[in-house]
Each structure stands twice: as C-alpha cells, then as structure tokens.
Amino acid sequence: MHDLISPPSGGIALADRLAAIRASHPTPDPSAVEDVVRAVLLTMTGDLTAQESSLLAEVEELGKTIASAKAEIAALRVDDITISHIPFATDELDAIVAHTASATHAILESCEVLDDAASATTGEVSARLQDATTKIYEACSFQDITGQRITKVVTTLKAIEAKVAQIVSTFGVGGGSIDDVVAVSMGEDELLNGPQLPALAMDQSDIDKLMASFD
C-alpha cells in the first residue's frame, strides 16, 4: 500500500500539510466539508473493500446530514429571530422601562406634595400622612429592581441573537453574518449579577447575620 504519511523525496509530509491547513482554517466550514465529500465520491473508482464501503457509506451519510441541516435551518427562517423578533422584544422592554420611569416620576411628584402637606400640619394627621408617603417611597424602588431585571433579560436576548447569527453564518443560510450582530459582552464582573430571584436571594436579615459574623 502506498504510504501517504511519509513525504516524497524533498516534499512536505502529509501530516505537516494537514496541520498547516488546520491552522489556517480553525473553524470547519460545513460547505467545504460537503464539497470535499462530493469530490472524494467523484474520484473513487474501482472495486471497494468492505472497510472502504463502510467508510464511504458513513461519508455519504455525513453529506446528507449536512444538507438536511441546512435545509431545516433555512425552513425555520432563523434570520427572522435576529432581524425582527429579538429587536422587537428589546424595544418592547425598553418601552416598559420608559413607561415605568415616567409613572414613578409622577408618583414621586405627588408624594412630595403630600410630604410637604404633612410637614405643614401636626399631630396624628401629619404622622399618618408621613407614614403613607414613606410607604410610597419604599414601593417606588420597584422601578430600580425591575429595571435591573429587564437589563438582564435584554443581555440574555442579545446573547441568543449572537448565537443564532453564528449558526446562520456557519451553515450559510439566511444571509446573516456574525459580523452584523452587535457584539455582546457577557464578561461582566463576576460579582455584578443584579437582583436575585426571591426564592434564591438573601433577605436583609440574612445580610445582617452575615455582617454580624465579621464582628
């Protein structure tokens, strides 16, 4: 059998050439694989051994799988996700933030008027008014918390958008390109995670116990 690994006299070994090709094309391109499979099939002639037939069947199956995946991805119109669905969702979330900010501003304006009125009176009425305005101020902090939660959702949506664009680009369907997608930085400082879900979060008494443990 002809030795494909050893170099012909004065030539470069196949292993070295393959290594050089791998270095220049670190990410396999499904279209290129498909082309190679087709080229191999077209050049095979003569009788095949059982092992070669088995290998041929596997290579053929690989080619079919790639073609099928491309067709399925194209049918899903995944580029709609990056072109319309995710931008629509993030715009809606931005609108929620803007509306709640506006509403919170209006609530605080009115609350400050009530607070001033409370200061102008004395006794039980003043105390009740101030108690009510305190509760309104406390409740208005929801806008900060929901804003942070929405920011986390938008970051997640943008990460999904980038992944979808990468799939579309890799399989060459839908016309999208990873370069068209805004780069998403997930490298946020590990300590900055925003609000935790209530079931997972420590409450103020947990924080107090932890703080006290340092004393």
Place this chain on the structure above:
Amino acid sequence: MPIDKAMNILIVDDYKTMLRIIRNLLKQIEFNNVEEATDGSEALLKLRSGSYGLVISDWNMAPMTGLQLLQEVRADDRLKATPFIMITAESKTENVVAAKQAGVSNYIVKPFNAETLRDKIEKVLGHA
C-alpha cells in the same frame, strides 16, 4: 451624644429615581443636607473637595462601581474614616464578604424600607 442631623450626606446611585427616593427618606428622618452623585468617580470628586459625615452608595454603577469607590475612600487618608453604607440589589454572600473586606460599614439589600435605612444609619453612626 445625639446624631448630628446637620451633617452632609453623599448619596450615590446611577438611577435618578433611587437618588430621589433615598433623599426623601432621609428628609423624613431629618437629614436635610444631602448631596448626590451618579457614579463612583463623581462621588470621589465630591468627597475629596467637600466634607461628608456619611456615604450611602449603590454598587452596580459605571465607570466606577460602588465597591471601587469604597476602596478609594478607605485608601484615602482624609476620607478613610467616613462611614459608608452600601445599598444594592447584589445579595450574594460573596458580595457581602467582598464589601466587608473592602471596609463597608453596613450593607442594605434592595428593595429596602425606611426603617432599615434608619436602623443602619444609627448603627454606623454609633447610636444603636
């Protein structure tokens, strides 16, 4: 000795609504000399050019976070004794530990209520 209600307090948060809420809650407990900053860098400039008896800061801000502000304050000879309360939605154990290691005076998790704010202020000012 009673708490000096005339002291200057610096509140730091990148959310203007939160600044407004904290300012109003402080006003209700008779702290009227309150100044605001919207990130750590602005806060540090104000601290270095003024005199404050207490800093109340959010954590998650850019470009300088509340933790970085705290570290800068503790590294500054003139500012290092200033009481510093962190108010944040970051409520993981590692956050509290990191803040404590950096020298935080107390830690309040959002959402918080007026009673918690009053209680922590009294504690850090040594009157609890």
